Amino acid sequence: VLATTDAGNYWVSQFPAGMDWPTSKGVFCRSSQECWVAGTGRLAHTTDAGSTWTMLPSCTGNQVTDVQVDTSVNSSLAGFLTDSDVNEVPVVTTFHSIALINENLGMVVGDSDAILRTDDHGVTWTPISSSMEPPCPGCLRWSWRGITFKDIFLGWIVGSYGVMLDSKDGGLSWSQVEVDVAYDVTLHSVFSVCDDWEWSWQTVIAESAWQQGCGVYAVGDANTLLYSGDDGAKWQFQDTRTSDMDLHAVHFANSTHGWVVGYSKDLESEGRMLVTTNAGKLWTFQSYSQAQPLHTVFFTNLTYGWAAGGGGLMLSTSDGGESWVAMDPCTSKTLNSLLVDENSGYGFAVGEDGVVCKTMDGGLSWETVVDGLYNSPDLTLNSVRQWGQSTLYSSSALPDCWIQGYLAVGHIEGNRVAMG
Numbered sequence: 001v002l003a004t005t006d007a008g009n010y011w012v013s014q015f016p017a018g019m020d021w022p023t024s025k026g027v028f029c030r031s032s033q034e035c036w037v038a039g040t041g042r043l044a045h046t047t048d049a050g051s052t053w054t055m056l057p058s059c060t061g062n063q064v065t066d067v068q069v070d071t072s073v074n075s076s077l078a079g080f081l082t083d084s085d086v087n088e089v090p091v092v093t094t095f096h097s098i099a100l101i102n103e104n105l106g107m108v109v110g111d112s113d114a115i116l117r118t119d120d121h122g123v124t125w126t127p128i129s130s131s132m133e134p135p136c137p138g139c140l141r142w143s144w145r146g147i148t149f150k151d152i153f154l155g156w157i158v159g160s161y162g163v164m165l166d167s168k169d170g171g172l173s174w175s176q177v178e179v180d181v182a183y184d185v186t187l188h189s190v191f192s193v194c195d196d197w198e199w200s201w202q203t204v205i206a207e208s209a210w211q212q213g214c215g216v217y218a219v220g221d222a223n224t225l226l227y228s229g230d231d232g233a234k235w236q237f238q239d240t241r242t243s244d245m246d247l248h249a250v251h252f253a254n255s256t257h258g259w260v261v262g263y264s265k266d267l268e269s270e271g272r273m274l275v276t277t278n279a280g281k282l283w284t285f286q287s288y289s290q291a292q293p294l295h296t297v298f299f300t301n302l303t304y305g306w307a308a309g310g311g312g313l314m315l316s317t318s319d320g321g322e323s324w325v326a327m328d329p330c331t332s333k334t335l336n337s338l339l340v341d342e343n344s345g346y347g348f349a350v351g352e353d354g355v356v357c358k359t360m361d362g363g364l365s366w367e368t369v370v371d372g373l374y375n376s377p378d379l380t381l382n383s384v385r386q387w388g389q390s391t392l393y394s395s396s397a398l399p400d401c402w403i404q405g406y407l408a409v410g411h412i413e414g415n416r417v418a419m420g
Contacts, residue, residue: 189247
């Protein structure tokens with residue numbers, strides 16, 4: 001690697017002694033201080049104009065031929081590299097959603113067209129191609145915001161530019177689904193639900209497992225609420241009976257009772273909540289007294305549920321959403337995702353600046369256990385999911401092949417949780 005500080009009149013070698021330096025194939029500089037060099041299956045990274053370099057695995061076993069970082073995204077959290085098979089592999093990204101499908105299989109999606117899959121309980125993650133071209137010349141790459149699976153075969157991804165993908169092979173390949181959603185709408189969340197369906201982690205789910213009483217819902221900006229009752233073959237809009245709501249999360253307790261949360265698209269501080277008791281044939285408002293946007297909603301059954309959002313607001317209901325009570329806040333930071341395990345009583349809520357709140361009493365009370373994961377002020381946790389039927393999974397270990405991916409899978413205080 002050669003570097004210049006005088007417009008190329010004089011060049012000096014930057015080759016750290018004792019470092020197993022990659023055979024250089026590509027270089028990208030985000031600023032005069034921060035650069036990446038791509039080479040033999042990994043990357044070299046500097047943040048001080050080459051005075052020091054850090055070696056970073058690259059998530060591909062092939063020769064790396066190029067690296068690029070999207071400078072239009074806040075902080076260095078979006079980019080990709082190209083390997084010798086001309087695969088584009090994300091190297092830095094913001095993750096938005098996680099799907100944990102069985103005790104070994106999981107997927108995570110995010111910015112810069114990032115789709116990753118694990119089949120070994122999160123030990124290794126493999127990049128998966130969406131096979132999607134950029135939406136337009138000069139446009140940002142696809143931002144995938146939500147992912148869900150019906151079983152180990154059939155799943156859906158939603159994201160920017162009103163796009164939906166589906167997979168029929170457990171996430172190994174993805175195809176675009178034709179949905180009549182406006183180009184300027186981002187789909188934020190997708191959720192599949194099926195009644196009277198007992199999941200077995202050891203049993204391969206046959207096609208017959210898609211029983212009567214199943215549905216898939218997707219929500220997004222501009223009151224967008226989509227529903228399919230036939231494995232995603234056909235999608236239809238459901239009427240939210242509102243004209244000014246951006247929908248950010250959807251959750252169903254069974255095939256008929258579901259909730260959608262978001263906020264007014266004209267006044268973000270004005271949160272909104274909708275409920276249905278008949279699989280979306282009719283949606284009605286549920287009121288709450290706190291003026292904060294809502295980002296997430298979760299129910300353990302038809303009776304107990306929680307919603308959370310701006311300013312650390314957390315609401316709870318013990319009567320199926322007939323009434324909502326503001327809980328003592330565990331943080332003043334925005335909460336983006338939460339879950340509670342009905343069997344163990346453990347639960348987690350994650351959000352802005354890497355905050356992690358925890359409950360040990362079934363959601364009756366919450367406390368902050370991590371106030372800034374990885375000590376990074378730029379970190380936002382967007383998703384937390386349960387891995388297994390009754391055991392929660394969590395950790396603070398980054399996958400080795402990500403510079404800044406913030407996908408955590410491992411252990412905290414004996415509980416295992418996946419966060420991203």
